[in-house]
Amino acid sequence: MKYDFIANALSLQAFKEMDYKAVAELALPIELMMENAGLHLARVIARKASPKSTILIGAGNGNNGGGGLVAARRLAAWGYNVYLDLPIEITKELPLQQLKRALLYGAKREAIKNPDVWVDAYLGFSQKLPLGNLFETIIAKANSANAIRISLDLPMGISEGDSSPRFNADHIITLAAPKKLLIPLLETDTQIYIADLGIPEKYYGDIGVAMPPFAKEQLYFVS
Numbered sequence: 001m002k003y004d005f006i007a008n009a010l011s012l013q014a015f016k017e018m019d020y021k022a023v024a025e026l027a028l029p030i031e032l033m034m035e036n037a038g039l040h041l042a043r044v045i046a047r048k049a050s051p052k053s054t055i056l057i058g059a060g061n062g063n064n065g066g067g068g069l070v071a072a073r074r075l076a077a078w079g080y081n082v083y084l085d086l087p088i089e090i091t092k093e094l095p096l097q098q099l100k101r102a103l104l105y106g107a108k109r110e111a112i113k114n115p116d117v118w119v120d121a122y123l124g125f126s127q128k129l130p131l132g133n134l135f136e137t138i139i140a141k142a143n144s145a146n147a148i149r150i151s152l153d154l155p156m157g158i159s160e161g162d163s164s165p166r167f168n169a170d171h172i173i174t175l176a177a178p179k180k181l182l183i184p185l186l187e188t189d190t191q192i193y194i195a196d197l198g199i200p201e202k203y204y205g206d207i208g209v210a211m212p213p214f215a216k217e218q219l220y221f222v223s
């Protein structure tokens with residue numbers, strides 16, 4: 001039976017509670033989950049890119065950005081041409097560490113104008129709307145670019161309680177569980193994947209939902 005995205009979708013609040021509980025109880029460092037998130041993201045990007053593609057990874061000063069920077073590092077290691085768009089100074093410890101690594105691996109700090117692939121790891125589940133001018137300008141440029149657009153976790157511009165311009169993702173790699181905020185996108189051409197971060201099945205069961213079928217597919221393709 002197909003996994004029911006809608007029946008198992010979580011509010012952001014419920015998702016964060018499950019996620020934080022697993023982190024606290026299982027001694028799971030965020031950095032470990034970020035490494036998994038970034039690798040899943042990099043795998044999807046690598047499938048969509050060609051060896052000559054230019055890949056622009058937009059990263060913000062948070063854990064969503066940190067995941068994007070892990071992907072930048074992995075892709076650079078595989079030989080891809082990786083560029084970084086860092087509209088906000090990266091100051092927080094984890095994303096800063098990931099930035100240092102990505103640069104050492106050869107990613108270039110340059111917001112190129114016409115990338116073949118444009119990755120949105122600018123903001124994730126802690127984004128506050130309205131986004132503000134800086135990010136709205138990036139969204140306008142990205143949405144009019146002739147690029148494959150890929151978002152990590154939640155596209156920038158999608159959050160609870162508001163509507164805003166949003167990064168028009170062709171592909172979304174959402175983390176660990178389906179999110180209610182993504183349900184309207186099931187009716188569109190956007191392709192959604194759910195990536196396993198290693199949260200045990202029990203944590204899903206405890207809040208009354210089913211874990212995506214990660215035992216078989218750790219990067220589960222929804223539609």
Ligand SMILES: NC(=O)C1=CN([C@@H]2O[C@H](COP(=O)(O)OP(=O)(O)OC[C@H]3O[C@@H](n4cnc5c(N)ncnc54)[C@H](O)[C@@H]3O)[C@@H](O)[C@H]2O)[C@@H](O)CC1
Pocket residue numbers: 019020023030033034037060061062063064065066067122123124125126127128129130131132135152153154175
């Ligand atoms: N267990 C976890 O919490 C994990 C989180 N991960 C990733 O981390 C993301 C959440 O990370 P964070 O909580 O660090 O936050 P985000 O990366 O979503 O946002 C970063 C920061 O941006 C700032 N911000 C929010 N709205 C803004 C706006 N409109 N303009 C300018 N700045 C704004 C906030 O200060 C926020 O803390 C998830 O979406 C996911 O991608 C994963 O990497 C791994 C595990």
Ligand SMILES: [K+]
Pocket residue numbers: 064120121122123124151152153154155156
């Ligand atoms: K994002």
